[in-house]
Amino acid sequence: MTADQLSIAGWRGMIHLYEAGVLRRYVFRHWQALEASQWYTPGQLQALQFERLRRLLLHAQAKSPWYRDTWRARGLDLRTLAAPGDFHRWPIIDRETIRTHRMAMRSTAAGTRLIHKATGGSSGVPLHFDLDHGSNDWRMGAWHRGYRWGGAEPGTRQWYLWGVAPTSASAWRKRKDRLYDALYRRTTASCFALGTATVDRFLASLVRTRPHAIVAYTNAIYEFARMLEARGLVPPSPRSIVVGAERLHDYQRETIERVFRSPVFETYGSREFMLIGAECDRHAGLHLTHENLLVELVDDDGLPVQPGTEGNVVVTDLMNFGMPFIRYANGDRAIAAPAGCSCGRGLPLLETVTGRRLDILTTPDGRSLPGEFFPHILKDLPAIDRYQVVQERADTIAIRIVAPAWTPADEAWLRREVTAVAGTAIHLDVERVSQIALTAAGKLQVVVNRLASSQRERA
Numbered sequence: 001m002t003a004d005q006l007s008i009a010g011w012r013g014m015i016h017l018y019e020a021g022v023l024r025r026y027v028f029r030h031w032q033a034l035e036a037s038q039w040y041t042p043g044q045l046q047a048l049q050f051e052r053l054r055r056l057l058l059h060a061q062a063k064s065p066w067y068r069d070t071w072r073a074r075g076l077d078l079r080t081l082a083a084p085g086d087f088h089r090w091p092i093i094d095r096e097t098i099r100t101h102r103m104a105m106r107s108t109a110a111g112t113r114l115i116h117k118a119t120g121g122s123s124g125v126p127l128h129f130d131l132d133h134g135s136n137d138w139r140m141g142a143w144h145r146g147y148r149w150g151g152a153e154p155g156t157r158q159w160y161l162w163g164v165a166p167t168s169a170s171a172w173r174k175r176k177d178r179l180y181d182a183l184y185r186r187t188t189a190s191c192f193a194l195g196t197a198t199v200d201r202f203l204a205s206l207v208r209t210r211p212h213a214i215v216a217y218t219n220a221i222y223e224f225a226r227m228l229e230a231r232g233l234v235p236p237s238p239r240s241i242v243v244g245a246e247r248l249h250d251y252q253r254e255t256i257e258r259v260f261r262s263p264v265f266e267t268y269g270s271r272e273f274m275l276i277g278a279e280c281d282r283h284a285g286l287h288l289t290h291e292n293l294l295v296e297l298v299d300d301d302g303l304p305v306q307p308g309t310e311g312n313v314v315v316t317d318l319m320n321f322g323m324p325f326i327r328y329a330n331g332d333r334a335i336a337a338p339a340g341c342s343c344g345r346g347l348p349l350l351e352t353v354t355g356r357r358l359d360i361l362t363t364p365d366g367r368s369l370p371g372e373f374f375p376h377i378l379k380d381l382p383a384i385d386r387y388q389v390v391q392e393r394a395d396t397i398a399i400r401i402v403a404p405a406w407t408p409a410d411e412a413w414l415r416r417e418v419t420a421v422a423g424t425a426i427h428l429d430v431e432r433v434s435q436i437a438l439t440a441a442g443k444l445q446v447v448v449n450r451l452a453s454s455q456r457e458r459a
Helices: 003-022 027-037 042-065 065-073 084-089 095-105 131-150 171-183 199-209 220-231 250-260 373-378 407-423 450-458
Strands: 114-119 127-133 160-161 184-190 215-218 240-244 263-268 276-277 287-288 294-300 309-316 328-336 349-353 386-393 396-402 429-430 447-449
Touching: 003 027, 027 042, 027 131, 027 199, 027 250, 042 065, 042 429, 065 095, 084 220, 084 294, 095 127, 127 131, 127 263, 127 276, 131 263, 160 220, 171 184, 171 407, 184 199, 215 220, 220 250, 240 250, 250 263, 263 287, 276 294, 294 328, 309 386, 309 447, 373 407, 407 429
Parallel strands: 160 184, 160 215, 215 240, 240 263, 386 447, 396 429
Antiparallel strands: 114 127, 263 276, 276 287, 287 349, 294 309, 309 328, 328 349, 386 396
């Protein structure tokens, strides 16, 4: 082994010791199991997945009051679930279902310990949900496996261009973030602060850390690459770049790879499930986390669509027994690949995720705000039921909110957080409304930059 490989192995050992010995988590054990199961045949993986599905449904029927009563009212009997194709008869849920019935969806099993999470999400409706500790360990194991495909496994030096906690986050949360960054060898730069004034500082951070891998929001690393190229600046070349949170377009991949001289690996995930899919080195699509998640693509009637046909993404978390997600429509649309990957893994592929992109907003002093910035901070304002962020003028960002319980303190917090990142050159117009219109397709455009529409069309 080279000195670098020994260093990575040593750091990975420390992370393992911390996860298993200090936190008593089975993350690395599950990661090891997933490294083995990815090479199962498609038939073996489907059998494993169906076995785990039946176990989850039996648990939900016995321990989750909402699922038990809903399925009973629909005349659904688990004894009739003889094959995966029978599952389409079970009802699809969505964010509003969870917002309304969250407490009744929780498991009543004795000893269940829940982790509470919140997400802004691309629907513009903040969502609060729960998962059990065992489920969290499995999703972290899947995260390590998928990021390993992109060269960003535990132990490697990583430079994150990512969302960071709000400036008003608690001292405890900031200490925790610093600890994890140090343990996982991460240097984190806030993508919310990316702009013409910070390019030199971000580049200096990259040069200083010389990461094995860059992990970034898709639009943020694309904008960073464009800024570097426009100024003739040459960044260090990592072994790989892992992107997520937003859809990766071909022209973005080409630009990022040209500027950084490194291969780009796309990932697809969400706060509700963590890593749903990720690219391997063949770049033939997104391998699904098939052992932990059952991902369906269905039409508007909830029936399966054929590979190569765009459908609605519906996810069942096979490991979350604390508050089960069973046939959860997350608002995305995707296309399944018609065949497996030449890498030999039995995991099925998504050809592409087609319906997930938030706009970038700009400021008069040259800053860029990725669309993910607003869901990232607005999820922490429980007074907001729904929101939409629109930029129609170069000097103004309008935030429309449906928030009956809105207070002056909420508005002061929002203005402070946005100004801390966007600066004072942009005017923030907060408008309370009774409703926000959906698109013709029945969706809510969360972040819209109408100034950039012609640029996107040219691209």
